[in-house]
Amino acid sequence: xxxxxxxxxxxxxxxxxxxxxxxxxxxxxxxxxxxxxxxxxxxxxxxxxxxxxxxxxxxxxxxxxxxxxxxxxxxxxxxxxxxxxxxxxxxxxxxxxxxxxxxxxxxxxxxxxxxxxxxxxxxxxxxxxxxxxxxxxxxxxxxxxxxxxxxxxxxxxxxxxxxxxxxxxxxxxxxxxxxxxxxxxxxxxxxxxxxxxxxxxxxxxxxxxxxxxxxxxxxxxxxxxxxxxxxxxxxxxxxxxxxxxxxxxxxxxxx
Numbered sequence: 001x002x003x004x005x006x007x008x009x010x011x012x013x014x015x016x017x018x019x020x021x022x023x024x025x026x027x028x029x030x031x032x033x034x035x036x037x038x039x040x041x042x043x044x045x046x047x048x049x050x051x052x053x054x055x056x057x058x059x060x061x062x063x064x065x066x067x068x069x070x071x072x073x074x075x076x077x078x079x080x081x082x083x084x085x086x087x088x089x090x091x092x093x094x095x096x097x098x099x100x101x102x103x104x105x106x107x108x109x110x111x112x113x114x115x116x117x118x119x120x121x122x123x124x125x126x127x128x129x130x131x132x133x134x135x136x137x138x139x140x141x142x143x144x145x146x147x148x149x150x151x152x153x154x155x156x157x158x159x160x161x162x163x164x165x166x167x168x169x170x171x172x173x174x175x176x177x178x179x180x181x182x183x184x185x186x187x188x189x190x191x192x193x194x195x196x197x198x199x200x201x202x203x204x205x206x207x208x209x210x211x212x213x214x215x216x217x218x219x220x221x222x223x224x225x226x227x228x229x230x231x232x233x234x235x236x237x238x239x240x241x242x243x244x245x246x247x248x249x250x251x252x253x254x255x
């Protein structure tokens with residue numbers, strides 16, 4: 001009887017471990033979810049998409065780590081003195097008077113913002129300046145460079161990045177072309193300022209009632225050159241009109 005119980009509970013533990021492993025890491029899901037963002041950021045900042053994805057994978061444990069789940073922080077970036085956005089505190093590697101204390105990490109509204117801030121963090125920090133002299137396709141040099149510049153304390157960090165890139169063939173994303181918005185517009189599509197005026201009254205027209213989105217949304221209208229996913233009409237109000245055409249629904253639905 002005793003032996004049967006041992007076998008039974010052994011099988012239960014094995015089953016639970018199998019379920020846990022299956023639900024914890026879904027490599028293809030993570031890569032498919034964030035590859036386009038990584039490619040877009042590569043063309044914007046010069047950071048290899050393979051490096052960005054590999055760092056996201058390692059730092060966030062495939063999006064399942066506490067920072068990723070609770071703060072949308074996929075790169076383990078701490079607050080630093082320049083950060084004025086939302087924060088999240090968790091014990092990591094900071095000590096005070098010999099005791100481990102909670103570290104301040106950056107928090108984001110969504111994972112995409114974390115990816116964008118990762119590009120900004122590396123691009124605007126003099127510590128990582130040398131990385132941008134490397135070829136975009138030389139992910140091995142980037143991996144070792146990140147370790148030398150002090151991105152992580154793990155002595156094997158560079159090799160973990162390289163092995164992750166090789167295992168999941170992330171280097172193929174370094175050769176991907178930039179995905180630009182489709183150039184589509186209906187005949188006589190209104191300029192952006194017209195759409196904004198119809199939706200958000202300005203100070204010179206305080207009594208004007210905005211028309212419902214469904215009534216004013218055109219099939220397409222002129223967007224600014226510096227349009228990026230996640231921007232909304234209010235943010236564009238101060239950017240002016242330029243020459244890119246795109247589907248209005250992309251912008252209007254992002255208000």
